[in-house]
Amino acid sequence: MTTASGQSQTIVILDFGSQYAQLIARRVRENGVYSVLACPDVSIDEVKALNPKGLIFTGGPSSVYESKAPRCNPALLDLGVPVLGICYGMQIACQILGANVRPAPSREYGRTMLQVAQPNELLRNIPAQTTVWMSHGDQVKELGGDFITLAATQSCPIAAVKHATRPFYGVQFHPEVTHTPHGNEIFMNFLYEICGCDGLWKMGSFIEAVVSDIRGRVAPDERVICGLSGGVDSSVVAALLHQAVGDRLACIFVDNGLLRMNEAQLVRTTFADNFKIDLTVVSAADEFLGRLKGVQEPQEKRRIIGHTFIDIFKTAAKSIKNARWLAQGTLYPDVIESGHSLAGQAANIKLHHNVGGLPAELGFDLIEPLRDLFKDEVRKAGELLGLGENVVWRHPFPGPGLAVRCIGEVTPERLEVLRQADNILLEEITANNLYRKTAQTFAVLLPVKSVGVMGDGRTYDNVIAIRSVDTSDFMTADWSRIPYDVLAMISNRIINEVRGVNRVVYDISSKPPATIEWE
Numbered sequence: 001m002t003t004a005s006g007q008s009q010t011i012v013i014l015d016f017g018s019q020y021a022q023l024i025a026r027r028v029r030e031n032g033v034y035s036v037l038a039c040p041d042v043s044i045d046e047v048k049a050l051n052p053k054g055l056i057f058t059g060g061p062s063s064v065y066e067s068k069a070p071r072c073n074p075a076l077l078d079l080g081v082p083v084l085g086i087c088y089g090m091q092i093a094c095q096i097l098g099a100n101v102r103p104a105p106s107r108e109y110g111r112t113m114l115q116v117a118q119p120n121e122l123l124r125n126i127p128a129q130t131t132v133w134m135s136h137g138d139q140v141k142e143l144g145g146d147f148i149t150l151a152a153t154q155s156c157p158i159a160a161v162k163h164a165t166r167p168f169y170g171v172q173f174h175p176e177v178t179h180t181p182h183g184n185e186i187f188m189n190f191l192y193e194i195c196g197c198d199g200l201w202k203m204g205s206f207i208e209a210v211v212s213d214i215r216g217r218v219a220p221d222e223r224v225i226c227g228l229s230g231g232v233d234s235s236v237v238a239a240l241l242h243q244a245v246g247d248r249l250a251c252i253f254v255d256n257g258l259l260r261m262n263e264a265q266l267v268r269t270t271f272a273d274n275f276k277i278d279l280t281v282v283s284a285a286d287e288f289l290g291r292l293k294g295v296q297e298p299q300e301k302r303r304i305i306g307h308t309f310i311d312i313f314k315t316a317a318k319s320i321k322n323a324r325w326l327a328q329g330t331l332y333p334d335v336i337e338s339g340h341s342l343a344g345q346a347a348n349i350k351l352h353h354n355v356g357g358l359p360a361e362l363g364f365d366l367i368e369p370l371r372d373l374f375k376d377e378v379r380k381a382g383e384l385l386g387l388g389e390n391v392v393w394r395h396p397f398p399g400p401g402l403a404v405r406c407i408g409e410v411t412p413e414r415l416e417v418l419r420q421a422d423n424i425l426l427e428e429i430t431a432n433n434l435y436r437k438t439a440q441t442f443a444v445l446l447p448v449k450s451v452g453v454m455g456d457g458r459t460y461d462n463v464i465a466i467r468s469v470d471t472s473d474f475m476t477a478d479w480s481r482i483p484y485d486v487l488a489m490i491s492n493r494i495i496n497e498v499r500g501v502n503r504v505v506y507d508i509s510s511k512p513p514a515t516i517e518w519e
Contacts, residue, residue: 009033009034009053009197009198009200009201010033010034010035010036010050010051010052010053011028011033011034011035011036011052011053011054011055011056011191011195011197012035012036012038012042012047012050012052012054012055012056013025013028013035013036013037013038013055013056013057013058014038014039014040014042014055014056014057014058014072014076014089015037015038015039015040015058015060016040016057016058016059016060016062016070016088016089016092017058017059017060017061017062017070017088018058018059018060018086018087018088020058020059020174020176020177021037021058022037022333022374023176023177024056024058024086024176025037025332025374026374026376027175027176027183027184027187028056028187028191029201029374029377030184031184031187031188031191031192031199032197032198032199032200032201032202033053033191033195033197033199033200033201034201034372035056036050040070040071040072041070041071041072041073042072042073043073044073044075044076044079047076047079048079052079052081053081053082053191053195053196053197054081054082054083054084054190054191054194054195054197055076055079055081055082055083055084056083056084056085056086056089056190057072057083057084057085057086057088057089057090057092057093058086058087058088058089059086059087059088059089059135059136059174060087060088060089061088062088063101063103063137063138064088064091064092064095064101064138065095065101065102065138069092070092071092072092074096077093077096077097077166077168080167081167081195082167082168082169082190082194082195083167083168083169084122084169084170084171084190084194085168085169085170085171086170086171086174086175086176087135087136087171087172087173087174088136089170090140090161090170090171090172091138091140091170091172093168093170094140094143094147094161094170097146097147097163097166097168098144098146099140099141099142099143099144099147100140100141100142101138101139101140101141102138102139102141103137103138103139104136104137104138104139104155104156105155106155107136107137108134108135108136108137108153108155108156109134109135109136110133110134110135110179111131111132111133111134111179112131112132112133112134112153112154112155112156112173113129113130113131113132113153113154114129114130114131114132114151114152114153114159114160114173115128115129115151115152115153116128116129116130116150116151116160117149117150117151117152118148118149118150118151119150120148120150120162121189121193121194122150122160122162122169122171122186122189122190122193122194123150123151123160123186123189124189124193125185125189126182126185126186127182130181130182131179131180131181132153132159132173132174132175132179132180132183133173133174133177133179133180134153134156134172134173134174135174136156136172139156139157139158139172140158140161140170140172141158143158143161145164146163146164146165147161147162147163147164148161148162148163148164149161150162150169151171153172153173156172158172159171159172159173160172160173167194169190169194171186175187203377203380203381203384204384206372206373206377206381207240207243207381207384207385210240210244210369211240211243211244214240214241214244214245214367214369215244215245217325217367218244218245218248218324218325218367219324221322222248222322222323222324222325223245223248223249223250223320223321223322223323223324223325224241224245224248224249224250224323224324224325224326224327224367225250225251225252225317225320225323225325225326225327225364226238226241226249226250226251226252226326226327227251227252227253227254227313227326227327227328228251228252228253228267228271228279229253229329229397229399230253230259230263230264230266230267230394230397231329231394231396231397232375232378232379232382232391232392232393232394232396233329233331233370233378234329235270235271235382235387235391235392236329236370236378236381236382236385236387236392237327237328237329237369237370238251238271238275238277238327239275239382239385239386239387240369240370240381240385241327241367241369242275242277243385247278249277249278249327250278250280250320250323251271251277251278251279251280252279252280252282252313252316252317253267253279253280253281253282254282254284254309254312254313254316255281255282255283255284255285256284256285256288256305256308256309256401257284257285257286257288257289257412257415258285258288258305258400258401258402258403258410258415259401259402260397260401260402260419260422260423260426261419261420261422261423262423264281266390266391267279267281268281270387270388270391280316280319280320282312282316284308284312287308287312288305288308289410289411289412291304291308292304292305292403292409292410293409293411294409295409295410296408296409296447298404298519301400301403301404301410301519302399302400302404305399305400305401305403306399306400310362313362314362317362317364323364324364324365325364325365325366325367326362326364326365326366326367327366327367327368327369328366328367328368329368329370330368330370330371331370331371331373331374331375331378332370332371332372332373332374333374333375334371335371379392379393393435393436395435395438395439395440395441395442396439396440396474398517402415402418402419402422404517404518404519405418405422405442405443405444405445405517405518405519406418406444406445407444407445407446407447407518407519408447414445417445417462417464417498417499417500417501418443418444418445418464420494420497420498421443421445421464421494421498421501422442422443424490424493424494424497424498425441425442425443425466425490425494426441428486428489428490428493429441429468429482429486429490432483432486434480434482434486437470437480438468438469438470438480438482439469439470439471439472439474439477440467440468440469440471440474440477440516441466441467441468441469441480442466442467442468443464443465443466443467443494444464444465444466444467444507444518445462445463445464446462446463446464446465448463449461449462449463450463450502450503452502452503454502459502461500461501461502461503462500462501462502462503463501463502463503463504463505464494464498464501464503464504464505465504465505465506465507465518466487466490466504466505466506466507467479467507467516467517467518468480468482468507469511469516471511471516474516476510476511476512477510477511477516478510478511479507479508479509479510482506487506490504491504
């Protein structure tokens with residue numbers, strides 16, 4: 001089955017609650033094979049409809065012998081397609097196939113030495129002794145004659161198995177994490193040697209397939225509206241739609257007065273000037289700031305900004321004739337978390353509007369060309385579509401903009417202080433070749449003032465906090481170890497160049513317990 005995603009081969013990944021489920025999906029895709037996540041109770045018919053080349057069962061926090069532990073339909077193991085069980089996934093499949101799972105004598109966590117006993121097709125070319133990452137309190141025991149033990153650790157005699165007659169393979173460790181150095185070879189062995197995949201999942205073919213699909217859906221007399229935010233996702237959507245429908249694409253960019261320095265100009269230059277896209281820029285700073293006047297509570301800020309955006313966007317959209325379609329920058333993690341995919345689970349919805357989540361009452365049919373992609377794949381698509389590095393590799397920016405980085409009341413004067421400080425910070429991070437090495441870097445204006453000395457006089461001025469994090473998935477993050485001399489230059493420039501600031505501090509909190517944004 002070939003879909004608009006451009007793939008003809010699929011690996012279905014059953015998520016039993018693993019914190020690494022999306023990482024497994026990405027590992028599969030990085031090896032050129034399309035993957036989708038599914039709930040453990042996904043129906044046989046839904047799986048068959050995807051015509052999978054293989055299945056992967058993820059890890060999870062439960063114990064398989066608990067009454068409420070997540071389970072899957074045992075018939076999945078009768079489909080005749082290869083199955084790879086990881087941690088809990090190995091345990092649940094082994095239990096279904098007749099083995100026993102019991103608590104381990106001692107929990108095994110962290111880096112562990114694996115002894116490979118049988119380097120069959122799953123462990124082919126893996127060293128006889130290699131480091132793996134373990135995280136389990138249960139073990140598979142009493143395999144019987146239907147299984148073959150492939151590897152062991154000192155604490156886990158059955159650390160990897162295969163079934164004697166079925167195409168089932170299991171590993172107690174986690175090959176998807178970087179702490180397992182040869183994990184990718186294990187995935188490659190499963191995908192290519194065992195499942196027979198040929199690595200057709202390429203970004204170029206994805207773009208061609210999606211462009212073809214959009215052209216087939218959008219009639220020659222219809223137009224598509226895209227809400228531009230200046231971020232990566234909406235920018236890639238706009239470039240993709242422009243390739244598909246040309247001048248029948250109309251973009252709307254709402255300048256809410258809460259943007260970074262020169263952001264509106266960047267959007268104009270990229271899309272109106274370079275791509276020659278029909279771009280409507282709505283200058284609405286006065287309206288947004290007017291409604292935010294006196295508001296300090298973060299969630300109320302988000303609510304006001306979201307409602308204001310929708311009102312302004314709806315008005316602008318009415319002026320575009322023959323518009324039937326609305327393009328959104330929905331990504332695959334959004335689809336999963338919203339409950340609209342095979343793996344969907346109800347999730348809390350953000351209280352602010354972020355382009356890629358416009359409400360249904362706008363009256364348009366939706367086009368979501370990125371809904372099969374992860375963030376890193378979106379960046380690759382952007383590069384192939386000709387977007388510049390300054391757009392494709394932009395750090396994430398919150399939907400409410402600088403309003404949630406301006407702690408306390410949002411005023412034009414406070415925004416200008418924050419905007420200048422943030423611009424200096426990004427200039428220095430970029431000049432020192434750190435922008436691509438950090439995941440997100442920004443300035444925060446605190447709602448306090450501090451005493452300082454400038455010249456011979458006492459000052460009582462604003463405090464700027466710098467936040468920079470390293471992360472691959474934004475679910476967890478650590479603070480960036482920016483060199484002291486770079487931090488010193490940033491602090492010196494902000495204090496000397498931004499009137500009204502006399503102190504700069506650096507946020508060294510990880511996530512969790514802190515969040516990346518301050519509000």
